Amino acid sequence: MRFFSDNAAPVCSEVLDALARVNVLDTAYDGDRWSQQLDGAFSDLFGTAVRALWVPTGTAANSLALAALCPPHGGVVCHRDAHINVDECGAPEFYTHGAKLLTAEGPGAKLTPDAIRAVIDPIRNDVHQVQPHAISITNATEYGLAYTPDEVAAIGDLAKARELGLHMDGARFANAVAHLGCHPGDVTWRAGVDALSFGFVKNGGMSAEALIFFQPELADATLYRRKRAGLLASKGRYLAAQLLAMLEGDLWLAHGRAANAGARLLALAAGDRLVHPVEANEVFLKVRAEEAESLRALGFDFYDWGVGEARLVISWDQREAAIRPLADAIAAL
């Protein structure tokens, strides 16, 4: 009865089956027939020509994206609580060769044009200050909020006006799209996103994430950076197969919907305890320490989130029967 991380969940059978299917002789690295299908498969999904690269982690996807959008002497605006700022051990700084994360504020780890302007407008346009070159937003956010297409487009317009690149960390992109009910293109390239870290591992995958470039030419140098970072798997077909299996029949979306549904169950039970609206698969609760202990005593596993809060994460494979007991326990607190 664990609710501490969607990274702890197992891998779905479709992904495991796909590994067996590609377990035949083929070309090394990304020259195999499955890796070669990625551009097409993701272009179909997004409804525009994209370049799609497999990478082993979301941190790698984020960092490669930022390196494509920001020079070493530049800055990337992101939320103070963004994963790239607080949970990646300086990976963006490593890949960008020292670009600076310029942190903005906003409830629920969500940025707005105003919040971004509050960071970039005071920057003097001289060589003494790091100039902004990109914006990075997380959808769904680190607190489980989804940016709507309009919200992204407002940031996209600002990015365009200021000649900034726009990256979306989509570690939980599936959950966001499942919540929004929109076309995946609506909340990305149609809204001005240049690069997307499209997460699959938290959503039932094993070891492959997708880095999507909506400005296809950004992929050119990124292919070198991917190799140079030791990310170019020598048997790439085992990564490509995972992504293709998740796209097949929109499995990624079904998994996202399932996890979201579980989170809504908890949200209904939580009522006033909710710290943030529940728009993805994460539920943040106000609980006193003794309440948290009582839930744990019942066998429920989760992280404290600062003082007086708990984070509950629903995984793709948790069905109502597994979640209901926690919902009941929360309601009974």
Next chain:
Amino acid sequence: MRFFSDNAAPVCSEVLDALARVNVLDTAYDGDRWSQQLDGAFSDLFGTAVRALWVPTGTAANSLALAALCPPHGGVVCHRDAHINVDECGAPEFYTHGAKLLTAEGPGAKLTPDAIRAVIDPIRNDVHQVQPHAISITNATEYGLAYTPDEVAAIGDLAKARELGLHMDGARFANAVAHLGCHPGDVTWRAGVDALSFGFVKNGGMSAEALIFFQPELADATLYRRKRAGLLASKGRYLAAQLLAMLEGDLWLAHGRAANAGARLLALAAGDRLVHPVEANEVFLKVRAEEAESLRALGFDFYDWGVGEARLVISWDQREAAIRPLADAIAAL
């Protein structure tokens, strides 16, 4: 009938089975019960206390090892034909933040103390010149030669005398040990090796290599570098399981022996055509362009290696029946 790369080979069933076995809930990253076994399992194998980290690629293992052994302003002595110098797109430079590869010469891509001294002795001990901090050797070498324990120890002694770290790129370590018939500790830590990139993917694995530190404290900062490089898989148990499956019953060694045996078959047929002694799973042949074409016309697939040479690589899964036809064709040239 492909002999162009051991990276093109499929994954062995033991590894695939292991993925299914760990497909249960566990902790994220490297906190799971399998990742936690790696230090012990590799310490048992090597007969000394080691730290063992999974990483997705050999390039990542090499680069992390070099970053642990050499500061950004230092240099690493390696062979001019070393994989780290010519086939990793500058990954060592990326991970070390710009350390310099100081290239030495030697037949068969093999270094000797004399060859290393020829590089480092002329370096003035002043701040204008990059000072050597480490040596990297490849065992088996890029041309399929195995360093014996004595040969490694001679380099290890030099490294110790000059206060240089010693790294071994063991992308084909299994083939080297299978050839040498020695204990894996004899050709590594007992001979002065500080860090080993222990390859499994070419040898039947899927997506996990091992980085072994014989100086365990070198692992401490490396754990941060691994995360910072986007290499810390969120579901690490699927990497750990691959390594453990390969260690089980010395499967890694059996695979190495099998591939070596296949290469010897070709070597016997090749006779005077051999460019290098065959001590691993690679065979380099002198062949004229029209001879290479005639072999390809028979359905054999391989890389040309410069002008007038061909490289044939035997994979862990190729048995005599699959190799004999090529041996016969070579003999008949």
Next chain:
Amino acid sequence: MRFFSDNAAPVCSEVLDALARVNVLDTAYDGDRWSQQLDGAFSDLFGTAVRALWVPTGTAANSLALAALCPPHGGVVCHRDAHINVDECGAPEFYTHGAKLLTAEGPGAKLTPDAIRAVIDPIRNDVHQVQPHAISITNATEYGLAYTPDEVAAIGDLAKARELGLHMDGARFANAVAHLGCHPGDVTWRAGVDALSFGFVKNGGMSAEALIFFQPELADATLYRRKRAGLLASKGRYLAAQLLAMLEGDLWLAHGRAANAGARLLALAAGDRLVHPVEANEVFLKVRAEEAESLRALGFDFYDWGVGEARLVISWDQREAAIRPLADAIAAL
């Protein structure tokens, strides 16, 4: 009648004379007889064995110091308004290869142990978060406040307890020591400072700052970093001579006192308009836009500092007669 920057001031005659004195044949780089005197001269000044390196800018001194104290995957705690964070275009990130500045808060750009703990205590001790490795404080601060020996020692104690290095950006160290009236060792090494950027250019010098290591062994790798950064002047004697001239007869301190005295003149005139206490050579005033304009109309030149504030900086060469008119004009506002 300019009060906008001490960087705009001319060079003192003693420094210019020193350039002429060393204008003879000598060894290149830092092998000359004057560069070789720096360790001794600064050791005498500080009353302990130090290593002293000339560098061309304060940004270079700061960045080399931080690179000596923090690995690429680490973090440096500094004030949000610190020069290293907002006015050096990411130089610390460049020299440290991407270390992260962890910004703390505090009035007058001054840090306290509490403010530092508020930043570092919440950092989880795991590989996902950048771990702090150093603290950097500025004395006098960016707003002209001086840390007392006790204040530095309190931070030094915290640094020691947490195994963090301690750097002091002393772009206006002379002004701070002049204000404090203490021995320069009291506010540095005796209080736990490991490295000091000792500024001379703002204080009458031309093109040489000193980087002082109170942990002498930190200089060893720094000598390589200085060369590697293109900072090792080929005719180093012209930098060393500037520093020696400023140390001669404590000229640096006399200049600091003179500038401070000028600032006090303005402070007395400013009364309630002062934003910060005046403890160095900078005066921050609350002035309305039209008041600032009226001062400028009288020929006084200075920077606005955000909305409703102005910064006035007194240089080493400005005497009372030059400052009195501005003091009168402020009093008359």
Next chain:
Amino acid sequence: MRFFSDNAAPVCSEVLDALARVNVLDTAYDGDRWSQQLDGAFSDLFGTAVRALWVPTGTAANSLALAALCPPHGGVVCHRDAHINVDECGAPEFYTHGAKLLTAEGPGAKLTPDAIRAVIDPIRNDVHQVQPHAISITNATEYGLAYTPDEVAAIGDLAKARELGLHMDGARFANAVAHLGCHPGDVTWRAGVDALSFGFVKNGGMSAEALIFFQPELADATLYRRKRAGLLASKGRYLAAQLLAMLEGDLWLAHGRAANAGARLLALAAGDRLVHPVEANEVFLKVRAEEAESLRALGFDFYDWGVGEARLVISWDQREAAIRPLADAIAAL
């Protein structure tokens, strides 16, 4: 009687006088009236619109130029004996964030299109190998040879055809131009050079070199890199003044001619002992150890250059009377 380095020479009086002339109040950094004249002054000299930046060292100029021409994952072709490869402690790797120097061969440290092609033609056009992005040549070379306009143009044509940037390390550019008797534009931008490190310090300057961009837009990002590297002097007018003084009346060229003339004196005396033709201010002699000792016993100071060779360097300020005794001593060996 020192002939070991032109870095050991004093500074010419015109440069010292210029320092005194600019010793007045002006704007900080490069906003002053002298720094603002550099673009115009060097554009006049070269006969085309250039951007000209002062920097404190030749290593800084070279490294900034290479960072402008080559991405972190790229390579720069240079001679194995190039200063950037053997005497800058990895500065190019630092500034480019790990780009690789791809070393070519050639007598006298001089490159030819053939020598460059021998390096770049074998590079596979895939992500595993560092791709060339730039060429760097040194004029005059490290062995005192001058590239003629035609020789540079041949390399420039190759660079253009392969879409490579072309950098010239002109630490001794004055000596080269003095030897060639050509317009400085003939051997730079008219021959395809994109960026020039124009040396002044060895040639009578004190602490300022010029980085010239013939592709003016390359300067834009370089201005940020210069600041970020701690190279942006806060009192830039003291660097600008040096460069302007050296351009005045073509003083740089007069100094180059004077030093070359001295070298020719020695060359005439050396006869068959010459290792390389003498086309600048360096003379490389074959001398036995005991011969070198006998010269030193007479009071002549110089560096051995490997076994059996000596390097003699003439500085801008050494006149015939000072050189003749050495010429006589060499002739008398």
